[in-house]
Amino acid sequence: MFLNQFLLLSAALFAIGVYGVLARRNGVLVLMSIELILNAVNINLVAFAAFGNSLAGEVFTLFVIAIAAAEVGVGLAMVLLLYRNSRNIDLSRIDLMRG
Amino acid sequence: MSRPFLLAALAEFDRLDGGEVLVAQNIAFAVVAVTMLVSAVRMVTTRNVVHAALYLVIVLAGAAGLFILLGAEFVGVTQVLVYIGAIVVLFLFGIMLTKGSFGDDDGVEGEQRLMAGLVGALVLCVTGGALIDTFGGAELSRAEPSLTADVSDMIFSQYIVPFEAVSVLLLAALIGAVVVARKD
Numbered sequence: 139m140f141l142n143q144f145l146l147l148s149a150a151l152f153a154i155g156v157y158g159v160l161a162r163r164n165g166v167l168v169l170m171s172i173e174l175i176l177n178a179v180n181i182n183l184v185a186f187a188a189f190g191n192s193l194a195g196e197v198f199t200l201f202v203i204a205i206a207a208a209e210v211g212v213g214l215a216m217v218l219l220l221y222r223n224s225r226n227i228d229l230s231r232i233d234l235m236r237g
Numbered sequence: 238m239s240r241p242f243l244l245a246a247l248a249e250f251d252r253l254d255g256g257e258v259l260v261a262q263n264i265a266f267a268v269v270a271v272t273m274l275v276s277a278v279r280m281v282t283t284r285n286v287v288h289a290a291l292y293l294v295i296v297l298a299g300a301a302g303l304f305i306l307l308g309a310e311f312v313g314v315t316q317v318l319v320y321i322g323a324i325v326v327l328f329l330f331g332i333m334l335t336k337g338s339f340g341d342d343d344g345v346e347g348e349q350r351l352m353a354g355l356v357g358a359l360v361l362c363v364t365g366g367a368l369i370d371t372f373g374g375a376e377l378s379r380a381e382p383s384l385t386a387d388v389s390d391m392i393f394s395q396y397i398v399p400f401e402a403v404s405v406l407l408l409a410a411l412i413g414a415v416v417v418a419r420k421d
Contacts, residue, residue: 139262141375144303145368147270151277151296153361158281160353166286166331170293173324174277177300188307188377193391196309196383200392203319204403208410210324214331215418221335222420
């Protein structure tokens with residue numbers, strides 16, 4: 139197996155995630171796209187760990203998974219708060235701080 | 238009739254030489270990669286939010302398969318436990334609690350979608366070009382999977398400080414989520 143097949147797949151997933159963050163307006167879907175991006179990074183880390191015969195990449199993947207869990211918890215709490223305050227989670231209509 | 242045949246095939250499997258294992262690995266990679274890409278595209282384009290969460294499950298399971306293919310079995314199992322087991326359930330709860338705010342019409346305007354597509358294509362082109370340029374013929378060398386004991390040894394010796402930091406971060410995120418989402 140080539141290293142590049144994993145890296146290119148992960149680059150494609152990253153690009154799809156970037157598209158999702160920019161194009162979707164639903165707050166929950168934006169958080170899901172961020173998960174997609176973090177997953178692409180994880181694939182990169184594990185592929186490089188296998189490439190360099192080192193375990194550091196796998197250890198950092200575990201850290202990234204833990205931090206992603208924390209991020210989803212806080213992010214969804216914020217989306218719920220948004221929903222309670224304004225009854226919608228359309229991110230293009232959240233313009234309270236617009237000057 | 239078919240069972241002895243299957244057992245014979247399994248017995249043969251041990252004696253496969255490196256080339257055939259490589260072919261099998263590449264076929265597995267191709268299947269997983271195509272599934273992941275199609276699901277990811279469907280996830281960011283579908284109008285139904287619940288379907289998007291289910292497509293996310295497919296992408297995450299594919300990533301777990303890739304980890305196992307790369308010999309990182311502990312990371313693969315953790316991926317299934319934490320991502321598919323916990324995070325997707327969290328997403329489904331989030332969708333359920335905010336249901337009715339959006340309905341089905343996450344109608345993305347054409348211009349915004351076009352610009353997002355452009356940015357995504359640009360990211361893909363730049364990173365893809367750089368990767369092909371840098372790691373053109375690099376082959377993966379490791380044949381045997383990494384041991385979970387070695388991973389844990391590394392976490393609890395060399396990376397003990399980041400580990401403790403992540404523990405504190407998780408506690409902070411837990412308290413923060415409760416404080417933010419609490420009804421008062």
